[in-house]
Amino acid sequence: MSGTSTTATVRFASRLLDAGPHTAQHTVLPLTSDEHVVALRRLVREVALSLKLSLVDQTKLVTAASELARNTIKYGGGGEAHVVELDDGFRRGVLLVFADDGPGIADVDLALTDGYTTGGGLGLGLSGARRLVDEFDIDTRAGEGTAVAIAKWKR
Ligand SMILES: Nc1ncnc2c1ncn2[C@@H]1O[C@H](COP(=O)(O)OP(=O)(O)OP(=O)(O)O)[C@@H](O)[C@H]1O
Ligand SMILES: [Mg+2]
Numbered sequence: 001m002s003g004t005s006t007t008a009t010v011r012f013a014s015r016l017l018d019a020g021p022h023t024a025q026h027t028v029l030p031l032t033s034d035e036h037v038v039a040l041r042r043l044v045r046e047v048a049l050s051l052k053l054s055l056v057d058q059t060k061l062v063t064a065a066s067e068l069a070r071n072t073i074k075y076g077g078g079g080e081a082h083v084v085e086l087d088d089g090f091r092r093g094v095l096l097v098f099a100d101d102g103p104g105i106a107d108v109d110l111a112l113t114d115g116y117t118t119g120g121g122l123g124l125g126l127s128g129a130r131r132l133v134d135e136f137d138i139d140t141r142a143g144e145g146t147a148v149a150i151a152k153w154k155r
Contacts, residue, residue: 032078076100
């Protein structure tokens with residue numbers, strides 16, 4: 001964990017971050033505006049390129065990151081994105097954690113149902129993101145916030 005985070009959610013998300021293998025690089029970006037989503041997309045694309053992910057996998061990761069970043073802003077009231085390069089000695093990958101101090105998700109299974117939305121969206125962001133990555137985890141607490149972690153490995 002970097003020492004820059006102050007949100008309660010990132011503290012409970014630390015299990016998602018610390019559970020990973022040795023991390024090579026850890027960057028934290030703010031998420032409150034569309035410009036931040038653009039910056040995140042750019043960084044995720046760069047990291048995916050440096051890992052030599054296929055073009056399809058690069059696009060899957062950037063798409064999942066966009067969806068989760070937009071949820072952090074829209075439903076979480078803003079937060080931050082952690083971009084963590086992973087290297088366990090055998091394989092390399094990237095872990096992304098989206099953390100906010102918003103209202104939390106009352107029913108995670110429901111939120112992961114295709115078509116479920118409380119904000120007039122398509123209800124495909126969370127469920128779609130899960131299908132696009134290798135690992136997916138949600139830690140959410142009512143009234144405290146939400147952290148969504150995704151990871152993709154170089155294959
Ligand atoms: N960070 C979050 N904090 C609180 N609730 C969230 C968060 N992320 C998602 N949710 C809840 O989960 C629901 C489903 O999210 P999902 O991204 O799948 O759909 P959506 O954002 O409503 O529509 P879209 O298809 O446009 O993404 C949201 O409508 C919202 O109720
Ligand atoms: Mg969404």
